[in-house]
Amino acid sequence: MNSPQPHNSTILLVDDNPTNLQLLFGTLKGLGHKLLVAKSGEDALKVSQWAHPDLILLDILMTGIDGFETCARLKENPETRDIAVIFLSALNTDDKIKGLSMGAVDYIAKPFQSExxxxxxxxxxxxxxxxxxxxxxxxxxxxxxxPILDSVGDGIYGLDREGHITFANPAAMQLTGYPKDALIGHSLHELHLYARWDGSPYHFIESGIYQTLKQGVAKQSDSDVFWRHSGDHFAVSWTCTPIMRGGEVQGAVLAFRDVTQRKRQEHQLREALAEVERLRDRLQAENAYLQAEVKNEGRFDSIVGESAALKDVLEQVDQVAPTNSSVLIIGESGTGKEAIARAIHDSSPRRDRPLIKVNCGAITPTLIESELFGHEKGAFTGATEARPGVLERAEGGTVFLDEIGEMPLDLQPHLLRALEAREVQRLGATRPTPVSFRVVAATHRDLRAEVAAGRFRSDLLYRLACVTLRLPPLRERLEDLEPLACHLLVACAARQGGVAPRLSSSAVDVLRAHSWPGNVRELRNVVETAYALRGRGDLDGALVARCLSGVGFGEASAPSG
Known part of the structure; x- marks a missing residue:
């Protein structure tokens, strides 16, 4: 959890669901901000009137006046219209767009992800x-x-048609440091305009004052500097008005003021505005990965991309999720097999029951049987108490057997028996226990080749692969690179309590040129490395290229996922 911020703010949480309010309150309470709660739109309007929070998290579907109407009333009230509103939504794209068009600055999809x-x-x-x-x-x-203008006043010069000073007021002498006799009769250009701020020559013919004297047209500028008697210069804003007689220019009146302080403040303002722009760009980067989620209507929150290959996989997930059929997910290491397994579970009737994961390649052969089937007390040395296995703990839900191709051959018949009979027998038990679970398995291996080589049972393969989903490697869906990289960047920044930097177009080009043998896992590695090394700037192509060349991704990545 982030440490309290130096700028504490007031946040109003609005939801008629106590559970949602509790989740939001628990997520935000450690940030150091003041949290207020309202359980209806009516209450939210009242609280906003007297508390004037800095930010409102507003649920859309509420009894009484809903979130849309609440937001509309907030924006109609001059005292609350400037309060930023983030909608809490599990609705479709049209409703989300409607919310943003009503003045909300963002939305957070349900179910909430704390980061x-x-x-x-x-x-x-x-x-x-x-x-x-x-x-x-x-x-x-x-x-x-x-007060500066009131106390100092503008410097005033009278000029003849050649640009010589004929009059100087006290403010002009004070601003320039010249005594009156050093000004009258002398050339304005030679005294004040002979050089630019960097010392480079400034020819009088280039000056707007010269144009006024020659063309009879009033000019003004705030981009020049005047040089003082002491040899230093100051930023000047001037207005030059011609003196006409008989249609001809006789001279001009030049009014000027020292704007050094204003220029300094303007520079500070520009820097602050640039920071706002950077934050806006970063927010757009954070939103980039949500575009895919919106177009998928929020069904697969952890899967990002819009490529035809990924859409085909998600369509198959949509079709198979409501069934109880076993699913085998095949894909290279790092392609997101676990995310697809999660999507199948979350879209199934078993979504309210557990998804239990086990990596068959990460458990030693001597322990995998106990991990899958459990054991009774005293079943083996060290079994000091009874423990249910993965298949029992998945009761009513889904068991995800990652890297199923790594399962020892002698254990495969036991797994097949459990899948066929829908019952498991713990080590040391005298009778089996009935279980109900769905099986989703994943592998990066060609299991048919493993069967041919005698390392995998064909009957277990047929039982696991009622439906087979093949995940495309990242190199075959390069159009997903940018939104996926932005998604990973936002997640990385959130974990570290920061704000995601912008991913430049040059960085995207470098990402597209890479072959990605480690797939999404390799991309995550690159993004996290680039985030750590970025300094205070955005992620550019040079930084990403340096991260790609300096880290061994494919060889170092674990075989799961």
Whole structure:
């Protein structure tokens, strides 16, 4: 959990579901912000009126007035219209678009992911804080400028048609440091405009003052500097108005002021505005990965991409999820086999029961039987108490057998028997226990080749592969690279309590040029490395290329997933 932020804010949580409120409150309570709760739209309007929170997390579907109506009333009220609103939504794309069009700044999809909630809340609080600081700096600038102008006043020069000074007021002498006799009769250009701020020559013919004297047209500028008698310079804003007689220019009146302080403040404002722009870009990067989720109507929250190959897989997931058929997922290491298994489970009638995962390649052969089937007390040395196995713990839900191709050959008949009979017998037990679970298995191996080589049982393969899903490697769905990289970048930043930097177009080009032998796992490695090495800037192509060349991904990655 993030440590409390230096800029504490007030957040209003609005939901008529106590469970959702409890989840949100628990997620945000450690951030150091003041949390307020409202259980209806009516209550939210009242609380907003007196508390004026910095951010509102607003559920859409509520009894009484819903989230849409609540947001509309907030935006109609001049006292609350500037409060940022994030919708809490499990609705379809049209409803989400409707919410954003009504003035909400973002939405968080249900069910909540704590890292996403924290990242979005902190991002919008930071943007709101910077906007407030900008408004305050503008007010300070206006109030600071007025006494300067009142006390110092503008410098005034009278000029003849050749640009010689014929008149100088006290303010002009004070600003430039020249005494009156050093000004009158001397060339304005030779005294004040002979060089630019960097010392490079500034020819009088290039000046707007020269154009006023020659063309009889009023000019003004705030991009010049005047050089003082002491040899230093100051930023100047000037207005030059011609003096006409008989249609001809006789001279000009030049009014000028020292705007060094204003320029300095403008520079600070530009830096603050640039920071707001960077935050906006980062927020867009955070939202990029959600575009795929919106188009899939939020069904597969952990799977990102819009390629035809991935859409084909998700369509198959949609078809097979409601059934009880066993599914075998085949794909290279790092292609997201576990994410697909999770999507199948979450879209199935068993979604409210557990998804129990076991990596068949990560457990020693001597322990895998006990891990799968469990054991009774005293079944073997060290079995000091009875323990249910994976298949029992998955009762009513789904068991995910990752890297099934690594299962020892002598244990495969026991697994087949459990799948066929829907019962398991713990080690040391005298009778089996009936179980009901669905099986999803995954492997990076060619199991038919393993069968031919005598390392895998054909009858177990047929039992596991009622439906076979083949996951495309990342190199075959390059159009998913950018949204997937953005998704991983946001997740990485959220885990570390930061805000995701922008992924530049050059970085995307470098990612597309890579072959990705380690697939999504390799991409995650690259993204996390780039995030750690980025400094304070965005992720550019050079940084990504350096991360790709400096880390061994495919060889070092674990064989699961």
């Amino acid at each position: 996403e909630v924290i990242a979005r809340v902190e991002t919008h609080l930071t943007i709101a804080r910077l906007r407030t600081e900008l408004a305050e700096r503008n007010r300070q600038l206006e109030s600071a400028s007025q």
